[in-house]
Amino acid sequence: MSSQVFSHKTFNQSLKKYYSFYTGGFIAFVLALAVAEQIGMSRQWIGYWFLFATIGLYAGIGIMARTAEVAEYYVAGRRVPAFFNGMATGADWMSAASFIGMAGTLFLGGFDGLAWVMGWTGGYCLVALFLAPYLRKFGQFTIPDFLAERYGGNIVRTIGIISAITCSFVYVVAQIYGVGLITSRFTGLEFGVGVFVGLSGILVCSMLGGMKAVTWTQVAQYIILIIAYMTPVVWLGIKHTGIPVPQLAYGYTLQKVGDLEKKITADPKEQEVRKIFADRAAAGRAALAAPDKAYAEGKAMVEKNLADAKAANAPADKIAATEKAVAAYPKDVNAAKPMWTRETGLAARAAPPRPHAQAFAGKDEAAQNTARLNFIGIVFCMMFGTAALPHILMRYYTTPSVQQARVSVFWSLFFIFLLYFTAPCLAVLAKYDMYSNLVGSSFASLPAWAAAWAKVDPGLLNITDINKDGIVQWAEVVIGGDLIVLATPEIAGLPYVVSGLVAAGGLAAALSTADGLLLTIANALSHDLYYKMIDPHATTTKRVTISKVLLVVVAIIAAYVTSLKPGDILFLVGAAFSLAASAFFPPLVLGVFWKRANKWGAIVGMAVGLGVCAYYMYSRYPFFGVNMPLWFGLSPVSAGMFGLPAGLITIFVVSLLTSPPSREVQELVEHVRYPHLRGDTMVSEAR
Amino acid sequence: MQLTEKHQEYWRKNLVYTAILLLVWFIVTFVEAWYARELNSITFFGFPFGFYMSAQGSLAIYVAIIGIYAILMRKLDLEYNVDEGDLE
Numbered sequence: 153m154s155s156q157v158f159s160h161k162t163f164n165q166s167l168k169k170y171y172s173f174y175t176g177g178f179i180a181f182v183l184a185l186a187v188a189e190q191i192g193m194s195r196q197w198i199g200y201w202f203l204f205a206t207i208g209l210y211a212g213i214g215i216m217a218r219t220a221e222v223a224e225y226y227v228a229g230r231r232v233p234a235f236f237n238g239m240a241t242g243a244d245w246m247s248a249a250s251f252i253g254m255a256g257t258l259f260l261g262g263f264d265g266l267a268w269v270m271g272w273t274g275g276y277c278l279v280a281l282f283l284a285p286y287l288r289k290f291g292q293f294t295i296p297d298f299l300a301e302r303y304g305g306n307i308v309r310t311i312g313i314i315s316a317i318t319c320s321f322v323y324v325v326a327q328i329y330g331v332g333l334i335t336s337r338f339t340g341l342e343f344g345v346g347v348f349v350g351l352s353g354i355l356v357c358s359m360l361g362g363m364k365a366v367t368w369t370q371v372a373q374y375i376i377l378i379i380a381y382m383t384p385v386v387w388l389g390i391k392h393t394g395i396p397v398p399q400l401a402y403g404y405t406l407q408k409v410g411d412l413e414k415k416i417t418a419d420p421k422e423q424e425v426r427k428i429f430a431d432r433a434a435a436g437r438a439a440l441a442a443p444d445k446a447y448a449e450g451k452a453m454v455e456k457n458l459a460d461a462k463a464a465n466a467p468a469d470k471i472a473a474t475e476k477a478v479a480a481y482p483k484d485v486n487a488a489k490p491m492w493t494r495e496t497g498l499a500a501r502a503a504p505p506r507p508h509a510q511a512f513a514g515k516d517e518a519a520q521n522t523a524r525l526n527f528i529g530i531v532f533c534m535m536f537g538t539a540a541l542p543h544i545l546m547r548y549y550t551t552p553s554v555q556q557a558r559v560s561v562f563w564s565l566f567f568i569f570l571l572y573f574t575a576p577c578l579a580v581l582a583k584y585d586m587y588s589n590l591v592g593s594s595f596a597s598l599p600a601w602a603a604a605w606a607k608v609d610p611g612l613l614n615i616t617d618i619n620k621d622g623i624v625q626w627a628e629v630v631i632g633g634d635l636i637v638l639a640t641p642e643i644a645g646l647p648y649v650v651s652g653l654v655a656a657g658g659l660a661a662a663l664s665t666a667d668g669l670l671l672t673i674a675n676a677l678s679h680d681l682y683y684k685m686i687d688p689h690a691t692t693t694k695r696v697t698i699s700k701v702l703l704v705v706v707a708i709i710a711a712y713v714t715s716l717k718p719g720d721i722l723f724l725v726g727a728a729f730s731l732a733a734s735a736f737f738p739p740l741v742l743g744v745f746w747k748r749a750n751k752w753g754a755i756v757g758m759a760v761g762l763g764v765c766a767y768y769m770y771s772r773y774p775f776f777g778v779n780m781p782l783w784f785g786l787s788p789v790s791a792g793m794f795g796l797p798a799g800l801i802t803i804f805v806v807s808l809l810t811s812p813p814s815r816e817v818q819e820l821v822e823h824v825r826y827p828h829l830r831g832d833t834m835v836s837e838a839r
Numbered sequence: 840m841q842l843t844e845k846h847q848e849y850w851r852k853n854l855v856y857t858a859i860l861l862l863v864w865f866i867v868t869f870v871e872a873w874y875a876r877e878l879n880s881i882t883f884f885g886f887p888f889g890f891y892m893s894a895q896g897s898l899a900i901y902v903a904i905i906g907i908y909a910i911l912m913r914k915l916d917l918e919y920n921v922d923e924g925d926l927e
Binding site for chain 2: 263266267269270273274276277278280281282285399400401403404406407509510511512520524527528531532535553554555558559561562565566569572573576577822825826827828829830
């Protein structure tokens with residue numbers, strides 16, 4: 153025993169030493185690039201340096217951690233200390249959506265966006281209280297392992313495999329998409345090439361060393377992503393609040409944002425722009441109501457403009473512009489309809505800015521209550537989904553002990569918390585900066601960052617002088633959510649090297665999550681399907697080799713699906729959480745806390761949970777075209793709100809109607825409830 | 840193996856801890872969100888209180904809940920002699 157204590161301690165200490173050196177080295181690398189930028193290195197080269205240096209680094213760690221041992225490959229040898237497992241979980245958890253999208257969602261949605269922040273943190277309470285310590289004591293390799301052992305039989309395992317693969321695959325597509333987007337944006341490579349470069353990075357880290365390699369790269373990736381997220385925010389915070397911890401002081405900035413919102417609402421020039429949008433939307437609606445008349449009038453109008461310009465002997469460029477308008481006019485009524493539909497959509501821009509901190513948007517009490525219900529629905533599904541996503545739960549198999557698993561959940565949430573309590577702060581600071589510096593500036597001299605982004609990517613920032621007064625009104629600005637994180641370094645007036653750093657951080661976030669997810673899918677196939685169900689006598693070498701091959705195959709399929717650019721990615725991510733919550737949460741928790749839960753309860757319960765959830769999404773989400781009326785106005789993303797209770801109740805009822813589980817299963821439950829039972833002969837841990 | 844009376848007591852205490860911490864979690868999550876509009880009329884360090892809780896306060900409490908659980912359970916393990924020895 154004493155030698156083991158010693159080895160865990162030294163291991164932990166040398167890890168701390170390595171990663172301190174690594175962090176110092178990374179900071180030195182960024183500073184060196186900053187100096188190089190001052191000397192004159194081009195932006196594109198800074199982008200390349202960040203991309204290839206970080207991917208090379210991850211690959212290096214992956215190669216050093218290569219292994220052919222089963223326990224090393226599946227659970228990193230079960231000796232990852234709580235602190236480092238916390239960091240790895242943080243990176244595993246925080247995806248491209250968290251890193252790049254979150255602050256933007258909060259910027260655009262104000263208070264209502266906080267549902268995601270709460271949902272994606274509070275779920276760890278459920279992981280800590282209901283799952284992590286017990287799964288660690290059980291000590292197998294995958295989540296279907298636990299279900300199969302606890303409830304017995306291949307049917308449960310199969311449902312487990314299907315659910316694990318479905319939700320992980322949906323999620324991994326979103327990550328690879330993020331990888332492609334970031335690489336292409338910051339290096340100028342094409343989207344497809346970006347996906348490929350990123351994918352090779354993912355594969356080199358995870359293929360050779362499985363969980364072991366993924367763990368140590370994820371720690372490295374966490375360090376990069378948190379430095380990248382904090383640097384510009386701290387800078388912007390010093391600029392607007394005067395202290396380097398703006399998270400604590402932005403309440404006053406939020407008040408100023410509120411004052412500026414009132415000013416913008418009352419400003420006559422702003423009202424003028426909003427009126428223009430309201431009129432255009434009304435005209436669009438009228439045109440759709442009487443299309444033939446509107447088409448003829450519109451056509452006559454552009455032709456008249458051209459004739460007038462010619463008659464008045466206007467300058468050549470003006471005549472050219474009116475000629476272009478005539479040529480661009482839709483050729484018949486049906487071709488004009490999409491244009492009018494777009495115009496009606498402008499109604500959204502006719503509204504004054506909604507107060508940032510105001511909870512639950514809605515024109516009346518009933519609409520606000522529906523918004524509140526949807527807020528709670530998202531919180532609920534994200535939380536229970538967190539506590540049921542296999543790639544997260546799997547991480548708690550890797551700690552040396554049950555107590556370390558408990559402590560490790562603490563560190564996980566602590567490291568996630570650092571980013572998630574910063575995102576709302578960044579949203580407020582960015583909004584304050586735009587309200588006070590962008591609004592009211594003249595079109596001739598826009599702030600440098602705004603001019604640059606509006607030119608590079610009109611999808612993220614679009615500013616048009618609607619009322620032709622040469623001054624920027626807030627109603628004239630359209631912002632895409634991803635702009636907030638991507639442009640913050642420039643808004644804060646930092647050199648380009650910090651933008652490169654942010655891109656490296658976003659890439660780290662996307663790669664680390666993709667690693668964990670791909671490993672989950674490959675393990676479900678190689679361990680649960682192949683080894684446990686098809687060939688239980690396979691040698692360890694064969695099992696690990698099959699897992700490595702499957703990882704590559706799954707990665708290529710995922711990259712292929714990504715290249716098709718499937719629709720609404722945010723919905724897919726939400727759907728993955730709802731599905732995981734409905735299928736996994738009830739059987740996992742009842743498996744530990746209710747001895748009476750049995751095989752048939754679990755089978756029917758998982759099927760019902762998954763079924764109700766999938767049915768609600770299918771019949772309500774517009775993509776599928778069924779569009780039945782919503783229950784209580786709850787949006788289909790929160791389908792888990794129905795699926796989870798349905799699954800839970802079904803497990804109760806069916807278990808009570810059928811015979812209780814065997815004595816052995818009940819002993820297994822007792823076994824996992826105690827960190828160490830003296831005299832207990834059962835060994836559930838796989839080595 | 841046959842569990843003793845003490846083992847049963849350990850599990851009951853664990854359930855009590857779990858239930859209490861879960862209640863705190865429920866209050867700072869769902870009760871807080873339900874009354875967010877009302878809470879927003881209170882000002883806290885410059886923040887509307889409902890906004891503060893959802894953006895920061897509840898999150899910090901989540902971290903605390905997990906930390907407290909780990910500490911309590913460590914003590915309980917030792918007290919009931921079900922700890923895993925000194926595995927650092």
